[in-house]
Amino acid sequence: MPRLPRTTGTFALGAAAVVTLALAVPPALALPAAGTPAPDPDPVPALVTGTDTAAPQLVTGLSEPAPGDPAPAALAHLAAHPDRYRIDTGELVELGTTQGPDGRRTVRFEQRHGGIPVLGGQYLVHLTGQDAGQKVQSAGGRYFTGLTAPTTPAVPAATLRQAALAELPDPRSRDSAAAEDLGAVILPGGGGRLTEHYTVRDPAAGTAREVYVDATTGTVALAHDARAPRPATAPATSPATGPADGLQPATGTAPDAHGRTAAVHIAKRADGTYQFTDLTRPAPITTYDADGRDAGDFDRVPVPADAVPASSPTPDFPAATGEHGATDAHVNAGIVYDFYRDRLGREGLDGKGGAVVSVVNASDGGKPYPNAFWDGSKMVYGSGGPDYYPFSVALDVAGHEMTHGVVAHTAKLLYLGQSGAMDEAIADYFGNAIEATARGLSMDDPAAALLGESLCRTRAPQACAQRNLADRRTTTADYLGTRYSIDAGGVHLNSPIFAGALWDIRRTLDPLTADRVVYHALTDYLTPLDDFLAGRDAVLSAGRDLGLTKRQLRSVAAAFDAHGITPGWQKRLGTDSRTLLQNVSNGMATPAVARGHWLILGDGPAGTGLYTGTVDGHGTPVRLSPEDGRIHSWATTDGTNAVWAAMGGPRGAGQDVLTAPLSGAGPVRSVFRSTSTAQQLGNARISGTDIAFTVSENGRTRPYLSHDGGTPLALPLPEGHDVSELALKDGLLAWNETWRDGDSPLVTVPTLYSVAAGKVTARYAEHAPAGTGPSSAVSLTLAGGRLLWLDFPADHTRRATIRSAAPDGSGIADLLSGDSPNAPRSTVLTASDQAVTYQVDGDKPAGGWTNAALPKLWQVPLTGGTPQRLSCDRGGQYEAAADQGTRVIWLDATAGRTDLVVRDRPAGIC
Structure with a gap:
């Protein structure tokens, strides 16, 4: 199902360290x-x-x-x-x-x-x-060894909260958004990072995010879609339900969504009316009717006090109860409860007989909402619409959402990447297992493997099914390699791989045995950050605990083998790049490279910092940044030295533009220091003995230059003019100069400054084709004695054009037209003296994301020519940085994680 605004555990659509430590066998x-x-x-x-341990x-x-x-x-x-x-x-x-x-x-x-x-x-x-x-x-x-992170925050709580709210993409939402502080958390990786954990909810967008803010720097360390249960101190629902509230067990009838009459367990109120509360089990099961209210009103909050359970003056409930999906939700919740109790010995979702709550008939801002989600304490079902029945109609969907509740109270799988995909896979498995058991479906029945096939009003079940656990997906053929920005790293997109293996186990063993094995693996082996291989080991270990024979265990292993969940599967994806650094999980990590030396913000044996290494992969990465509690990022290099900005950290630490030799043998030197909280440093660049950067203050940004190791000086700008972006190479400094003439649109002009002459030597006026209107220049870079940039049309009717110009302001030419089918669709542009590399972002296909639609890198000669794919790696390719010749490094998500990789020449046509 396409991802809808609700991202908290919808039915439809790591803090990992850099260095791996080996462990001797006892x-x-x-x-x-x-x-x-x-x-x-x-x-x-x-x-x-x-x-990493x-x-x-x-x-x-x-x-x-x-x-x-x-x-x-x-x-x-x-x-x-x-x-x-x-x-x-x-x-x-x-x-x-x-x-x-x-x-x-x-x-x-x-x-x-x-x-x-x-x-x-x-x-x-x-x-x-x-x-x-x-x-x-x-x-x-x-268990993570070697943790040295501080345990006392250096940044005020108000600043940390503002950083969490800034994670929202729309600034207009920040005033109305809520940031719930869930306390301090150590993120593993190297020495670890002290963070403050917030759940940020955007009521306007109907989204919720888990945000971890570094408590020593005030920057976001990790963010992903919400999934974790609410704190135990928070009430799950209100008002409470149970005999103590004057409710007495009763029975009645209610029509379901198809108009069929169903017997229901209900409760009689003190006033003689009835409500959908089932008191026949240790855990009360209550079903609320949202009455068309927005799903966000129920997302990760207690049920509002003015929302009431589905009600009736008599034990025989009216037709609206079925039309809204309340009857199906109520009956299905009981079936799921009994499956876990009778088959697996679990009393309720929390295992302790805690209340089970469903909310039906929720909308998407008053519009039909064809989706469902577990919000951490209850199920929320959409109203469906003209094409879909209410989502509570499908027993497998109810089983799926309620199983998320079981996962949340056991393994607590983190909702991103492979751990999140296993969360979805286990929910899919039990959703289908519950329906197959309740309906008496044979494992040979094709319908048993379909999830949500009963949701559509008109289409055939096969066309309506959200996922098919028998579609034989494998890691090597089907794993979608994406960063956390798409589907939280593919939690729904990659879940059928693991779910398919579990379903094959249920087809191989008898279903009851398989259900008990998978449940035992979930409750007694899996931990929050486990990946597919850890899931395989958990299931096999659970199988041996429960007395499976070696032949049966080998059949379980064969099911995982058939889906490519085997040791080293990432190495069998057919990548054509070389890995320099694995598990680059920091969201601020942007690589730089020059003369065969790379530089990136990462987590290593000495903690989070700037690490450098060589593109040949020899030697051990060296940490350049000092351990001073500040964030060290936005780094660049000329192949001999590095320069970067340091900010945040303890009160009074100040901000610096720092430089150090890549060898790690020399001192870290401050080029410029600011103790003003009104200033912000950025855009640091280095070329030989020249260093440039920007200083922003009071809404204005100016360029600074340190020539030949001298004191940095602010370069003159006309009144009302600002700069954005910098490029520095071989005595030339480029920036984008912006200004506004009266009420006219903002003017952006690439500008070139000669360090030797000490003045601006060229301004490159807009060079948009006739009839396309104003344009915007971004991503300036200097290479081969020329200035290059991306020119985006202001009306966004075309892709970007790659422009090239001589340093004297002449010879502006289109290296690649925006009309080209392979023209850039992002702001990533990097170049060497021989080639220009850029990123093309694809559109999400109508049928959902595919590897082919994820960002890919292309390369074109600096002198012009036909673009070629830089790499045929099938996953997402991000943040390219050009080295010498045609060599490029980038962040690649193909292998089920984000790695820093390199390729020496373009692959051509893939």
């Missing part, structure tokens, strides 16, 4: 010596090393005594094996202990650094037996 789990006969292969690995991700095959109460015994076990686990048990806090039907117990711990929760930091210990016979069977999860 002697007790050593591999067989060379030459010894191999045992019967076991699909469940004995040990899985962790990434020295602690193992999974240790299985144990049988070690651990007598006593489960939580203290589990903690003592971890402490007794420091060489195996590499865990400081003083950082672990018990989240809870669950017990399976066979008596097996799982203790889940949360990692806290200085008392502050670590995002995704959870470790689990699995116990069997009782009392003195209790033993540890396995352990694993994610």
Whole structure:
């Protein structure tokens, strides 16, 4: 289903470190010596090393005594094996202990650094037996070693909140938006980052975002679509429901959306009327009618006090109850509840018999809303419309949304990238499993694999289905590589890959066994930041716990194999680029390169900072920026030295333009320092002994230049003129000069300044083709003795034209016309002395995003010619930076993560 305004867990559509640490296999789990006969292969690995940590991700095959109460015994076990686990048990806090039907117990711990929760930091210990016979069977999860992040914020709370609100794309929404402070969180990666976690809700757009603001710099460290449950202190619903409120169990009838009469469990009020509250289970099930109100009124907030459950003066409810979808939601909620209780032993979504709440008949600003979502505490179903029934009609959709509630109370999978895709996949799996079980569908029935096939009023079920779990998608053929800006990194787009593997397991094993295995993996193995491979290991480990034979385990492994969820699958995607740095997750990371040396903001062994390395991949990346609590970014290099801006940090730290040699052997030197909170530094550029940057103050931006290592001086500008963007190379400084003559539109003119002459030597007037109207010049760059820029028409009727001009202001020419089918559609432009590289953003296809529609890089000779694809990597390609010749580095999302990669020459036609 196309993504609609609600992004909080809609039915339709990492803070990871740079360096991976290897972990030696403990002697007790050593591999067989060379030459010894191999045992019967076991699909469940004995040990899985962790990434970005020295602690193992999974240790299985144990049988070690651990007598006593489960939580203290589990903690003592971890402490007794420091060489195996590499865990400081003083950082672990018990989240809870669950017990399976066979008596097996799982203790889940949360990692806290200085008392502050670590995002995704959870470790689990699995116990069997009782009392003195209790033993540890396995352990694993994610524990991040080497954390050194501070635990006290350096930035005022008001500033952090404003930074979170600034994450909203529309500034007009910030006054009405809400930023709920959920407390401090440590983001893992290197030494970690202290952040403040906010949920930002934009009522106008109907969106909610999880935003983590760096508490030492005041900048956004991570942001993604909302999915996490609300804090336990927040009321889930209001008003409360239950016998204590004067409600008494009753039965009645109500028509469903198709006009059929259904028997319903209801409650009788003290005044003799009736409402949709089912009191026959430990958890009350209540269904509210939004009566056409906007879905945003119910999104991540308690049910408004003026909203009431579906009601009737008699036990026989009126036709509107069915037309609005209330009857189907109420009945389906009971079916889902019973599936989890009777089949899997779970009492309610939270496992504790907590209230189950549904809201139906929600609109999209008064318009039909064909969608549904779990908001962290309840289900909200759209009204449907002329083409769709209310979304509560489909049992598999209800099962999908309610399963999100189960995930939120167990593994708490982070809603982005592969972890978010597994969240969606598990919701898809159980949604379909619940419907197939309730309807008595055979696993051979093609309809069993369809999700949402019963939603359409007129179209055939196959055409209406939102996803098909039997469509055989694989990582190598179908994984959509995108950054977090599209579908939170592909949470819906890539979920069918993992869901398909789970569905194949249900077709291979008997359905009940498969359901119990997947449920055990979710509740007792998965942790918030797990990826597809960790999901595979979790399911296999759960299968062995539940007594699957080796033959059955091999069939489970074969299901994952068939969907390409195998070790090293990212390396089999057919990429034609070389990886320089993996898991570049910082949203402010923009690479720079010159003379074979790259530079980027990243997370490394010395924490978050500017790291440099060589494009040949030799050597270890070197950190250039000091550890002073400030954000160091917007860096560039001339291949010998780097220059960047440092800002934020502790009060009084000030802002600096800093420079340092790429070797890391020389000192970090301040070129310009500002202690004024009214000033903002940016656009730092370097070429030999010349450094340029901008200073913005009181709404005006001016260029500064340090020539031959001298004191930076502000360059003169006519009154009312400003600059934006800078380019500096070989004694030439370029900027975009802007001004407005009276009420006329803003004028933007590329301007060239000669460092040697100390004056402006050329201004490049607008060069738009006749009849196209005014244009806007952006992305200035100097290469091959020429100035280049992108020229976008103000009316956005065409793509951008790549313009080139001589340094004396003459010879303005179109290197590539905006009429070209491969002309730029973004502001990314970079060039060497031989070639110009630019980014083409595709339009989202009518059928949804594809790899082909994601941004791709193209290259054209500096002298003109036919554009060629720089790389045939199938995923998104972002933030290109040109080196020498035709070599380019960029951020590539093809491999299921964002990597810094390089290619030496264009690939041509893909």
